[in-house]
Amino acid sequence: MLAKGRWRVLMLGLLLSSTAAAMPGPRPPVIEVADPTLDDFAQTLIEPGHRPVIRYNPLICARAGRALCVFTLWHELGHIVLRHASRHISLARKEREADIWAARHAPPAAVRAAYRFFLSGHGGSASHGSSLQRAARLRPFLLPPRRHI
Numbered sequence: 001m002l003a004k005g006r007w008r009v010l011m012l013g014l015l016l017s018s019t020a021a022a023m024p025g026p027r028p029p030v031i032e033v034a035d036p037t038l039d040d041f042a043q044t045l046i047e048p049g050h051r052p053v054i055r056y057n058p059l060i061c062a063r064a065g066r067a068l069c070v071f072t073l074w075h076e077l078g079h080i081v082l083r084h085a086s087r088h089i090s091l092a093r094k095e096r097e098a099d100i101w102a103a104r105h106a107p108p109a110a111v112r113a114a115y116r117f118f119l120s121g122h123g124g125s126a127s128h129g130s131s132l133q134r135a136a137r138l139r140p141f142l143l144p145p146r147r148h149i
C-alpha cells in the first residue's frame with residue numbers, strides 16, 4: 001500500500017512518461033510539496049533553471065475530496081506541460097488551456113468531480129473564468145461512470 005503522497009508522485013510520473021513522451025522538448029520532472037498554509041488547492045511555481053514545483057494544500061484537498069483534488073493537480077500539471085511560464089499569452093488563456101488539458105488527461109472521476117464543483121458555483125475567478133464557464137469547458141470531456149455487469 002502506498003502513502004497518498006507517494007501515489008501522487010507516481011501518478012505524475014506516469015503522466016509525464018506517457019503524455020510528455022509524445023510532445024517535443026524535454027520532459028519536465030515535477031516536485032510535489034504538501035503545504036497546509038497554501039490558500040488554494042494547488043499552485044505551480046516555475047523558475048528558470050529549476051524543476052517545476054506543485055504545492056498543494058492537503059487540508060483543503062481532504063475537505064474537498066480526492067477526486068476534485070486530483071483534478072486540480074492535473075490542472076497545475078497542464079500549466080507545466082503546456083509551458084505557460086515561457087509563453088506570452090494572457091493569463092485567462094493559460095487557465096482555459098490548463099482546464100481543457102486536465103479535462104483531456106485526468107481520470108474521468110476527477111473530471112466529473114470538478115464539473116460538479118464548477119456547476120455548483122465554485123472555482124470561478126477573474127483569471128480562471130466564471131464557474132459556469134469552467135463547467136462548460138469540461139462538459140465535452142465528461143465520461144459516465146463505469147458500469148459493472
Ligand SMILES: [Zn+2]
Nearest residue numbers: 075079095098
Ligand atoms: Zn491554473
